[in-house]
Amino acid sequence: MSKGARSREQRQQRIVDHVLAQGSASAAELTELVGVSVMTVHRDLDELARRGLVRKFHGGVSAQPSTVFEGSSEYRMGAQRPLKEAIAGAAVQLVEPGGSILLDDSTTALAVAESLGDLGPLTVATNYLPAIEILKKSPEIHLICLGGNYSTTHDSFLGLPCIEAVGALSVDMAFVSTSAMNPTMTFHQEHELVQVKRAMLAAAERSFLLMDSSKMPRKALHQMAPLADYDQLVVDDGVDEEFLAAARDVLPVTVAPTGA
Template sequence: MNPRQHTSSRSARWHDMAEHIVRQGSASVTELAESFGVSVMTVHRDLDELERQGMVRKVRGGATAQASNVWESNIAYRLKAHTAEKDAIARLVAGLIEPGSSVMLDDSTTALAVARHLGELAPLTVVTNFLEAIRLLAGTPDIRLIALGGEYHASHDSFLGLGCVDAVESVSTDVVVVSTSAISETYAFHQEQEIVLVKRAMLRSGARRILAVDGSKLARVALHRVAPLDDFDIVVVDAGAPAELLQRLRDHHANVQVAQL
């Protein structure tokens, strides 16, 4: 095998291994070695590279695509997780948006689900830093699309950093829709400070602030506080969330709306 073929084979294995871990949520080193017909040492080297690319996170004995309180899951995993819940939330959120208004969306997959419904509400002005949402809405009739720039992060498929914060602060929208990785009864949280800074800027730039989170994120915390829940006008959660957690959330927030699945 010549060097070019070796590189191609290795790249293909990295791609397939990442997809395998994303599909299952996690995998052990032994399982990966057997599945891909390589040595345990090769798997460790492959996982080092996939972690460097932001695709997976190495843990003891294997790797995971799932979030922890200090690490957010890769965009490929998040796009496949809780899709029915996110769509239910998105339908409810879309019903809160008036045609002719301006809407800012963060780089969450829940906000992307909302973006899929915005063509029905046109004319609208949509502002976002999420490249997948930009691709989705580009060319949609009567959607004025404003893309927020900054440094591109492949693991989130979005633009972040100081350039993005500056871009956010240069506009003001009628509505801002954000999601976070975790919420307690009183705070919304996220693992990564660059994303926290952008979300905070977005909240300052929206006249009405909507927090959209699926039930898996309730009663959890992550490394960084994004904002108190009192900073949001509306919190939207899906009906699949445990009733006890929904009640605890209602006890601490005046406007919790539940999306039916």
């Protein structure tokens, strides 16, 4: 790598780190941060937006999700972490040794993966590279890596090869999450992820939707699946009681205490 390319990579990583930490930043703020021209910063932001690491808006960028932008895997890992850990703690209580599990590329399912090593023997299939890195270390886990087209933004494998790999399985349980929901429907910003998640629901005897309270009630661009298509919803205790009552009219709901 040339010196100029290395300098650009380091500068862009510094921009990403700053936006992830702050949630959003103006172009002027980033220009001062990295010490280059406004035009250079805008070129950097165009490239980072193309890679799906940030979302551009007039005058700056954001790492936060919108109805059409999910946010990078790195951003999602840091968002609502205590809520996701509480939900994962409730979800793993549903797992029985000897079973087979599908995990999607959500960071809530990643929190589930972090707790599965002590519950084996289990067969676990996932398309999420961070989950693979965790699960490969457990001798009690028979790990199935679902390959496909690698997405840098999501740090996971997607596309038709992944969908076909999921379709070849028949598992006991699928743990999935998505970007948004209301009391009757789940949503996601990206059609490619919707297709993989739908394939996982179809491949599982029972499916569990893991959703933290920041995702409801919200909508995103694509409808993923009706709430009635899942067997159980697991949420944290920050969910509004009226919303919970409406969801319980559709399916069983487990509320995970956060201790907050």
